[in-house]
Amino acid sequence: MNVAFTAEELKFQQDVREFLENEFPRDIRAKVDNRIRLDKDDYIRWQKILYRKGWVAPNWPVEYGGTGWTAVQKYIFAEEMARVGAPEPVAFGMKMVAPVIYTYGSEEQKKRFLPDILESNVWWCQGYSEPNAGSDLASLKTTAVRQGDHYIVNGTKTWNTLGQYADWIFCLVRTDNTVKKQEGISFLLIDMKTPGIKVSPIYLLDGQPEVNEIHFDNVRVPVENRIGEENQGWTYAKVLLTHERTNIAGVPRSKIRLEKLRKLAANTPDGEGGSLLDDPVFARKLAETEIQVLALEYAELRTLAAVSVGNAPGPESSILKVVGTEATQYLDELYMEVAAWHSLPFVPEQFESGFDGEPVGSAGAAATALHYFNNRKQSIYGGSNEIQRNIICKAVLGL
Amino acid sequence: MDFSYSDEQQMLQDSVQKFVHRHYSFDMRRDILASDKGFSTEYWQLFAELGWLTVPFKAEDDGFGGLAVDLMVLMEEFGKAMVVEPFVPTTVLGGGLISELGSAQQRSEWLPQIMAGSLQLACATAEPDSRYNLASVGSSAVLQGDNWIVNGHKILVLNGPDADQLLVSVRTSGAVRDADGISVLMIDANSPGIHRKNYTNMDGHRAAEVKFANVGVPNDRVLGAIGKALPALEQVTDRAIVAVCAEAVGALDSLLNKTVEYSKTRKQFGTAIGTFQALQHRMADMFIECQLARSIVMMAAMRLDSDVPATDKMRAVSAAKSRVGKAIRKVGQEAVQMHGGIGITDELDVGHLFKRVTAIETLFGNSDHHTARFARLA
Numbered sequence: 001m002n003v004a005f006t007a008e009e010l011k012f013q014q015d016v017r018e019f020l021e022n023e024f025p026r027d028i029r030a031k032v033d034n035r036i037r038l039d040k041d042d043y044i045r046w047q048k049i050l051y052r053k054g055w056v057a058p059n060w061p062v063e064y065g066g067t068g069w070t071a072v073q074k075y076i077f078a079e080e081m082a083r084v085g086a087p088e089p090v091a092f093g094m095k096m097v098a099p100v101i102y103t104y105g106s107e108e109q110k111k112r113f114l115p116d117i118l119e120s121n122v123w124w125c126q127g128y129s130e131p132n133a134g135s136d137l138a139s140l141k142t143t144a145v146r147q148g149d150h151y152i153v154n155g156t157k158t159w160n161t162l163g164q165y166a167d168w169i170f171c172l173v174r175t176d177n178t179v180k181k182q183e184g185i186s187f188l189l190i191d192m193k194t195p196g197i198k199v200s201p202i203y204l205l206d207g208q209p210e211v212n213e214i215h216f217d218n219v220r221v222p223v224e225n226r227i228g229e230e231n232q233g234w235t236y237a238k239v240l241l242t243h244e245r246t247n248i249a250g251v252p253r254s255k256i257r258l259e260k261l262r263k264l265a266a267n268t269p270d271g272e273g274g275s276l277l278d279d280p281v282f283a284r285k286l287a288e289t290e291i292q293v294l295a296l297e298y299a300e301l302r303t304l305a306a307v308s309v310g311n312a313p314g315p316e317s318s319i320l321k322v323v324g325t326e327a328t329q330y331l332d333e334l335y336m337e338v339a340a341w342h343s344l345p346f347v348p349e350q351f352e353s354g355f356d357g358e359p360v361g362s363a364g365a366a367a368t369a370l371h372y373f374n375n376r377k378q379s380i381y382g383g384s385n386e387i388q389r390n391i392i393c394k395a396v397l398g399l
Numbered sequence: 400m401d402f403s404y405s406d407e408q409q410m411l412q413d414s415v416q417k418f419v420h421r422h423y424s425f426d427m428r429r430d431i432l433a434s435d436k437g438f439s440t441e442y443w444q445l446f447a448e449l450g451w452l453t454v455p456f457k458a459e460d461d462g463f464g465g466l467a468v469d470l471m472v473l474m475e476e477f478g479k480a481m482v483v484e485p486f487v488p489t490t491v492l493g494g495g496l497i498s499e500l501g502s503a504q505q506r507s508e509w510l511p512q513i514m515a516g517s518l519q520l521a522c523a524t525a526e527p528d529s530r531y532n533l534a535s536v537g538s539s540a541v542l543q544g545d546n547w548i549v550n551g552h553k554i555l556v557l558n559g560p561d562a563d564q565l566l567v568s569v570r571t572s573g574a575v576r577d578a579d580g581i582s583v584l585m586i587d588a589n590s591p592g593i594h595r596k597n598y599t600n601m602d603g604h605r606a607a608e609v610k611f612a613n614v615g616v617p618n619d620r621v622l623g624a625i626g627k628a629l630p631a632l633e634q635v636t637d638r639a640i641v642a643v644c645a646e647a648v649g650a651l652d653s654l655l656n657k658t659v660e661y662s663k664t665r666k667q668f669g670t671a672i673g674t675f676q677a678l679q680h681r682m683a684d685m686f687i688e689c690q691l692a693r694s695i696v697m698m699a700a701m702r703l704d705s706d707v708p709a710t711d712k713m714r715a716v717s718a719a720k721s722r723v724g725k726a727i728r729k730v731g732q733e734a735v736q737m738h739g740g741i742g743i744t745d746e747l748d749v750g751h752l753f754k755r756v757t758a759i760e761t762l763f764g765n766s767d768h769h770t771a772r773f774a775r776l777a
């Protein structure tokens with residue numbers, strides 16, 4: 001057992017730092033620092049820079065464009081990215097559909113889809129959930145009926161994150177309703193420009209249309225856009241879900257946020273002549289959160305180590321999802337506590353790019369509530385934290 | 400011991416319940432928030448006609464009686480429907496300061512206007528670096544001839560955009576954070592030298608950041624003795640705390656009821672999610688939180704209405720604010736969580752209740768602040 005970095009790893013860390021220092025665009029960094037919402041172009045511009053460096057998809061197999069990094073290198077990379085606030089590539093293409101395509105797709109599909117994902121030419125969104133199929137995803141009802149060499153898709157998907165930007169959507173659809181619900185599901189890739197698709201925004205508590213409802217009305221999808229076998233979609237999707245959960249722990253970002261929070265607290269007057277960091281109650285909360293994140297970090301490292309010797313992430317990834325999201329949410333609470341009165345103004349527009357009015361409050365304090373409200377989603381999506389606990393009960397504890 | 404409401408309190412509760420039931424649906428509230436002022440002047444007038452604007456005031460000022468328990472009864476019902484009219488800023492805070500500090504002449508000039516619904520007030524106490532300390536006052540007033548010259552910067556002035564008059568805490572002597580040397584001035588909100596930056600808070604309520612640059616205020620606009628306003632500021636703020644805590648109790652009840660209802664109708668895995676014991680116990684915990692919040696707010700309101708020493712009253716209020724803050728976090732977060740995705744959408748009332756109670760958690764000091772104050776005053 002050993003967690004110290006080797007000389008090569010330290011060199012790698014240096015390389016990553018230099019790269020980010022030189023290549024992470026200043027204007028995007030300034031937006032992140034000032035909590036300005038990034039737009040589609042910002043993501044794509046940054047992802048293309050990563051692509052040109054060959055670093056956009058650390059988790060992909062080398063043959064499709066991955067980096068071939070060790071678990072430690074991936075860890076270093078994630079940490080350095082978080083340190084400068086560089087956004088992770090949007091997950092839907094890079095981390096969600098691509099692994100399904102390169103694991104279960106045909107050669108034809110790999111050639112057709114993977115390069116565009118790698119180069120960020122195509123924006124993907126995820127079409128799993130439905131109004132009546134949330135936690136019980138397998139009960140989904142969107143149908144795909146075979147007609148010659150097409151499927152005719154009908155139904156409603158919902159909560160599709162950033163679906164308004166998407167060129168393509170990957171969907172779970174019902175292709176057989178005479179069998180057990182998990183056994184009649186197929187995995188389809190659908191071009192969002194196909195006639196019969198309608199996207200309607202859903203506004204969240206932070207005032208943003210981050211998610212959408214997507215209606216499919218007799219949408220014709222070529223059979224060649226199906227991944228793998230008909231009615232095997234659930235098996236493919238399940239593998240993807242465990243990957244999604246491992247990614248969700250967010251340790252590097254939480255560590256950086258803690259560091260920033262400590263600085264912020266040191267510079268925040270407590271109203272009694274000292275700083276908030278001098279307040280023993282607040283200092284204790286900060287320390288406890290740091291300890292929790294440290295425990296989470298080592299839980300994640302253990303999982304990564306297991307994965308790096310060839311094990312698929314198992315039900316332990318549920319630990320990372322639960323603890324990681326709760327840590328993020330608790331950090332939001334602490335940020336609001338630091339901001340105090342300044343957390344109350346609700347002015348989402350001043351965190352949009354191009355805002356040139358007189359801002360309310362200082363140093364992004366008014367963004368803390370937006371984050372707090374928005375991040376309540378983290379314990380709901382990706383398999384809610386209740387569902388994760390159910391998984392632990394069933395798959396680990398045998399209850 | 401008697402926890403029952405008097406006939407008058409019962410009638411007050413009935414009339415507010417009837418009003419919100421008929422006129423304060425979630426859609427109606429949405430329209431009101433989207434309007435120019437962000438509250439309904441028509442409803443404000445109705446509040447005056449129904450006598451609600453007299454609730455915080457003493458009988459000798461022609462008010463309803465001024466009991467904290469009366470205020471609690473009213474605010475709880477406001478909380479259930481998330482009423483956004485600026486009741487607390489105008490009557491409890493602004494009116495409270497005039498009532499506590501004002502001379503007989505000032506009271507008879509202003510209080511009737513408040514109760515008639517023709518005067519809007521805002522109280523400007525918080526400053527960028529004051530946090531929750533009411534004694535941390537950097538804004539200054541200096542007497543020059545017959546006028547006070549005011550300079551300073553106030554934040555989070557609730558109802559600031561619509562206030563006709565601002566009740567402003569200013570330092571007339573001593574250093575920032577000295578208990579002595581704080582005065583309250585009543586300043587015409589349209590005076591030259593006042594710059595208001597108006598905005599909306601997370602809960603839809605309107606507020607303003609207010610800057611004062613050499614604002615001249617006539618000497619007869621000082622409320623109470625020069626430099627001695629801190630105790631009244633604390634007392635009036637404490638009353639506002641009980642008011643918003645009672646409002647939170649109402650809102651938390653709404654959150655609990657809506658969550659329980661939803662869990663009975665939302666089906667996943669072939670059954671209502673309310674049948675999962677994992678969720679049942681958490682709803683039981685929400686219920687416990689709601690009951691403890693209600694209990695401690697009653698305690699605080701009754702203490703304010705009793706003749707215990709001032710320190711005991713302050714401790715009671717801090718206990719309530721601290722405990723209600725805890726309940727807010729628990730009940731608010733759980734309500735959203737158990738609704739799933741729909742819970743964090745703008746279209747559902749649950750998220751808006753969550754936002755309002757979250758704002759209340761911060762208003763006038765969060766749980767940590769009031770736990771510390773409670774301990775300090777022991």
Ligand SMILES: Cc1cc2nc3c(=O)[nH]c(=O)nc-3n(C[C@H](O)[C@H](O)[C@H](O)COP(=O)(O)OP(=O)(O)OC[C@H]3O[C@@H](n4cnc5c(N)ncnc54)[C@H](O)[C@@H]3O)c2cc1C
Binds near residue numbers: 131377381667678737
């Ligand atoms: C911001 C956001 C973005 C999203 N993005 C996407 C996306 O891009 N693509 C996509 O397909 N989906 C997305 N989702 C959907 C997300 O995966 C679902 O919201 C989630 O699966 C929960 O489903 P639900 O909202 O219908 O809640 P429900 O399933 O109705 O759950 C309601 C509550 O009941 C609990 N519950 C349910 N079953 C059980 C049980 N057996 N035991 C105990 N508790 C239970 C839940 O945990 C929850 O607390 C997103 C959701 C959000 C909020």
